Each structure stands twice: as structure tokens, then as C-alpha cells.
Amino acid sequence: MKIISFYTSEKQLIKKAASGTRDAQQRLYDQYAPKMLGVCRQYIKDAQFAEDVMVNGFLKVFTNLQTFKFEGSFEGWIRRIMIRESISYLRKKQFVVYDDEILDKSEHQNVSFSLADMNVEHIQMLIDALPDGYRTVFAMYAIEGYKHQEIGQMLGISESTSKSQLFKARRILQQKLKEQNSLGYGTE
Numbered sequence: 185m186k187i188i189s190f191y192t193s194e195k196q197l198i199k200k201a202a203s204g205t206r207d208a209q210q211r212l213y214d215q216y217a218p219k220m221l222g223v224c225r226q227y228i229k230d231a232q233f234a235e236d237v238m239v240n241g242f243l244k245v246f247t248n249l250q251t252f253k254f255e256g257s258f259e260g261w262i263r264r265i266m267i268r269e270s271i272s273y274l275r276k277k278q279f280v281v282y283d284d285e286i287l288d289k290s291e292h293q294n295v296s297f298s299l300a301d302m303n304v305e306h307i308q309m310l311i312d313a314l315p316d317g318y319r320t321v322f323a324m325y326a327i328e329g330y331k332h333q334e335i336g337q338m339l340g341i342s343e344s345t346s347k348s349q350l351f352k353a354r355r356i357l358q359q360k361l362k363e364q365n366s367l368g369y370g371t372e
Contacts, residue, residue, distance in 0.1 A: 195254060202249040209246055216259065217242070220266045226323035227270035229312045234270075241269040267328060271338060274316060310360055318353035325350050 200208035220241065224234040244265050252261055311319055320339065324330045325346070330338070332346040339346070 194258060198249065198252065198254075198258060201246065202252070212245075213242055216262055219259070220262060223263055223266045223328075224270050225308065226311070226327055227267070227274060227320055229319075233273070237269050237273045238266060240273075241266045244269065263328075267324070268338070271320065274320060310357055313360070314353050314356060318349050318356065321346050321349035322353035322357075 197208050197211060201212050217238065221235060221238050224238045224241070225231065228234040228237060241262075245262055248265075252258065311322065314322060321335055324335045324338070325332070332343045332350075335341075335346040336343045341349075
């Protein structure tokens with residue numbers, strides 16, 4: 185059986201989905217859902233809640249699809265929606281608590297670690313074990329690439345609080361890595 189592609193480009197697929205064509209919407213969902221679930225999981229420990237957030241995010245994607253201007257990456261546009269949905273979920277559930285303790289710059293510079301030798305599932309487990317505020321800032325900075333000023337604006341915290349949360353997340357991860365390396369866990 186020969187499969188016929190009804191949409192020859194992503195732009196055409198997006199336009200069809202924006203006009204309400206269910207098949208086009210389903211194809212976009214099928215294409216991006218696995219990656220976006222991964223984005224939501226960076227912020228939300230429970231996979232079922234992360235999936236719920238992702239589905240709500242896709243509702244927003246399809247509701248606002250006509251506002252996408254084709255000026256940047258479509259995947260990046262969806263990713264930003266998923267991050268905002270994840271943060272909104274955490275705020276509603278009051279899971280995110282930020283510690284305003286300010287640390288010396290010298291303390292910030294002394295923390296570094298490498299995750300290169302670890303498998304993805306183990307890394308995710310370590311990140312999931314972080315307190316919610318630490319995990320959120322860590323994901324936004326280290327995984328998504330946001331700057332501390334942007335993180336502060338999105339989360340309603342100061343730039344220095346964002347830096348402090350990242351430092352503490354890295355310190356906890358470094359401690360866990362040292363413990364596990366001494367025991368020989370976590371590497372393939």
C-alpha cells in the first residue's frame with residue numbers, strides 16, 4: 185500500500201491545523217508530543233501529571249496556532265508553551281518554593297559536575313529528586329538555556345534567587361554523583 189502525504193511541508197501542515205483540520209492537528213500532535221512530554225517531565229516528577237500538562241499545552245497550541253507567525257522554530261514555540269504550562273501547573277499546586285538565600289560568588293564558581301557517563305533514566309531520576317524550586321530553575325537554565333533574568337521574570341523571583349537555586353541544585357546533584365560514583369551506581 186502506498187502512503188500519500190497530504191501536506192508537503194510543515195508550514196502547510198501548520199496552516200491546515202490552524203484552520204481546524206483534525207487530521208493535521210493529529211499529525212502535529214503525533215510529531216511533537218514525545219519531545220514535549222520530555223519537556224514537561226523536566227519540571228513535573230509524576231509522568232501522569234506531566235502528560236496532563238502536555239495535553240493542556242497542546243490545547244493552547246491548537247487554540248493559538250493562528251498566532252504563530254513562522255518567524256522562528258515551530259518546535260521552539262511549542263516548547264515555550266509547554267514550559268509555561270508546566271510552571272503554571274507547579275504554581276497552581278503550590279509545589280514550587282524558592283529559597284531567597286543569597287550565596288557568595290565564590291561558592292557559585294566551585295560547583296561543577298559531569299553527567300556524560302550516566303544513562304538518561306538515571307539522570308532524570310537524580311533531577312526528579314531535587315526540590316521543586318531547584319529542579320525548575322535547573323531545567324530552565326541547564327536544559328532549556330534560559331538566562332537568570334528570564335527565569336526570574338517567568339517565575340516571579342529575583343535574578344539572584346534564580347542563581348542561588350541553580351547553585352543549590354548543582355551542589356545536590358554533585359553530592360549525589362559523588363555518593364553514587366563511590367558505590368559504582370548509575371553508569372552503564
